[in-house]
Amino acid sequence: MSETAGPNPFGRVEDDGTVYVVTSEGERRVGQVPDVEPAEALAFYVRRFQTLETEVGLLEARVKSGALGVEEARKSIESHRKNITDANAVGDLASLLVRLEALTPAVEAQQEQRRAEKAKAAEQAKAEKERMVSEAEKLAQGNDWRGGVNRFRALLEEWKALPRIDRATDDALWHRFSSARTTYTRRRKAQFAEQNKKRESAKQLKEQIIEEARPLATSTEWGPTAGAFRDLMARWKAAGSAPRAEDDKLWATFRGIQDEFFAARDAAMAEQDKEFIGNQQAKEALLDEAEKTILPVTDLAAARTQFRDFLAKFNEYGKVPRDAIRPLDARVRKLETAVKEAEAEEWRRTDPEARQRAADTVAMFAGQIDKLTKQAEKYEAEGKEKKAKEARDSIAFNQTLLEQAQKSLDEFKA
Structure with a gap:
C-alpha cells in the first residue's frame, strides 16, 4: 500500500481509498472513499474536520458572550469533546480538544459570576419583600379603604415578579404579607358593613321625614310650616347618607314636597304684596318728608316732636311687601339714631x-x-x-x- 499524494501532517490515504488520521497516539482509520483520487478522499475527511473546527469556534463565541447557561455550556463542551475524540475526520483534533479545555475556566468564572449575581438578586429581592411587608402591615392598620385595596393589588403583582429567596425566609415574609392583607380585607369588609348599616338606617329616617313632610305641602300656615320644614331639613342633614342611588331619589322626593309648599307660599305672598304696595308708598312719602325736616338735627326739641309725630303716622299704615320691610326699617332707624345721638350730646353738654x-x-x-x-x-x-x-x-x-x-x-x- 502506498501513501497518499499531497502531504498532510494529520492524515494519509492508501491506494484503496482508506483514510487515516494521525494523532499523538498513532494512526486511526477514519473511513474509506474508493474509486476516487487520494487527494479527493483526504479532502472529504478534511472538510469534516473543518466542520468540527467551525462548531468549536461557534461554541467559543457563545461561551464568551454568555449566551449559554453554565450547565448548557458544560454539556456542549462534553458533547463536542466526544465528537472530536472519535471523529472520522482529518486535522489537528488535539488542538480542538485543547481549545475545548480552555473554555472550562471561562465557564467556571461565569458560574461564579452568576452565583454572585444570584446572591445579590436574592438580597435585593429580600430587601424589596421586607419593604413590601412593612408597607403592607402599615396599610393593614390604616383606613384608606379605596387606595389601600389598589395598593395591595399592586404590591401583590410586584411580589409575584420578584424571584424566590431561601425558602424559610421567603415563606416567613409571605406569611407576614398575606396576614397583613387578610387583616386589611377583614377590617375593610367590617367598615363597609358598618357603613351599609348606617346608610340603611339613614334611608329609613329619610323615608320617615318624607312621610312627615307630605301633609305639610298643602298647608297655608306659612310661618309655622316654613319652620317645620326647617326642622325637617335639619333632621335630614343629621341622618347622613343613604345608599347613593336611593339617596338621590329620596332627596328628589323631599325637595319636590318642599318646592310645592314654598311655591304656594311665594305665590300667596306675591298676591299679598300687591295689596300692601299702597302702604309702602305712603310710608316712603312720610320718610321722605321726615328726613328733610329732621335731618340734620339742629333743634332737639323740634326734632323730638317731629319724629314722634312721624312715627305715629308711620305706624297707622299696615303691612308692606316683604322686600320693602328691611329698607323702610333701616331708614326709620337712621332717623331714630340721629335723634338719640342729639339727645346724648345735649345731655353731655348740660350734665x-x-x-x-x-x-x-x-x-x-x-x-x-x-x-x-x-x-x-x-x-x-x-x-x-x-x-x-x-x-x-x-x-x-x-x-x-x-x-x-x-x-x-x-x-x-x-
Whole structure:
C-alpha cells in the first residue's frame, strides 16, 4: 500500500481509498472513499474536520458572550469533546480538544459570576419583600379603604415578579404579607358593613321625614310650616347618607314636597304684596318728608316732636311687601339714631356733674400755673437760672393743658 499524494501532517490515504488520521497516539482509520483520487478522499475527511473546527469556534463565541447557561455550556463542551475524540475526520483534533479545555475556566468564572449575581438578586429581592411587608402591615392598620385595596393589588403583582429567596425566609415574609392583607380585607369588609348599616338606617329616617313632610305641602300656615320644614331639613342633614342611588331619589322626593309648599307660599305672598304696595308708598312719602325736616338735627326739641309725630303716622299704615320691610326699617332707624345721638350730646353738654369736673380741671391747672410762676420768679431772684428755666417749661406745658380743659368747659351750657 502506498501513501497518499499531497502531504498532510494529520492524515494519509492508501491506494484503496482508506483514510487515516494521525494523532499523538498513532494512526486511526477514519473511513474509506474508493474509486476516487487520494487527494479527493483526504479532502472529504478534511472538510469534516473543518466542520468540527467551525462548531468549536461557534461554541467559543457563545461561551464568551454568555449566551449559554453554565450547565448548557458544560454539556456542549462534553458533547463536542466526544465528537472530536472519535471523529472520522482529518486535522489537528488535539488542538480542538485543547481549545475545548480552555473554555472550562471561562465557564467556571461565569458560574461564579452568576452565583454572585444570584446572591445579590436574592438580597435585593429580600430587601424589596421586607419593604413590601412593612408597607403592607402599615396599610393593614390604616383606613384608606379605596387606595389601600389598589395598593395591595399592586404590591401583590410586584411580589409575584420578584424571584424566590431561601425558602424559610421567603415563606416567613409571605406569611407576614398575606396576614397583613387578610387583616386589611377583614377590617375593610367590617367598615363597609358598618357603613351599609348606617346608610340603611339613614334611608329609613329619610323615608320617615318624607312621610312627615307630605301633609305639610298643602298647608297655608306659612310661618309655622316654613319652620317645620326647617326642622325637617335639619333632621335630614343629621341622618347622613343613604345608599347613593336611593339617596338621590329620596332627596328628589323631599325637595319636590318642599318646592310645592314654598311655591304656594311665594305665590300667596306675591298676591299679598300687591295689596300692601299702597302702604309702602305712603310710608316712603312720610320718610321722605321726615328726613328733610329732621335731618340734620339742629333743634332737639323740634326734632323730638317731629319724629314722634312721624312715627305715629308711620305706624297707622299696615303691612308692606316683604322686600320693602328691611329698607323702610333701616331708614326709620337712621332717623331714630340721629335723634338719640342729639339727645346724648345735649345731655353731655348740660350734665352738671360733668361740667363741675371740667371746671375743677381748669381750676387745678390754673392753680398749678400760679404756683410754678411764683417758683420761677423766686429762682430768678436767687440767680438759679437752671431751676427757673425748668419752672418756666412746666408753666408752658400746664398752660397747654389749661387751654384744652377750658375748651371742654366752654362746651357746656351755663
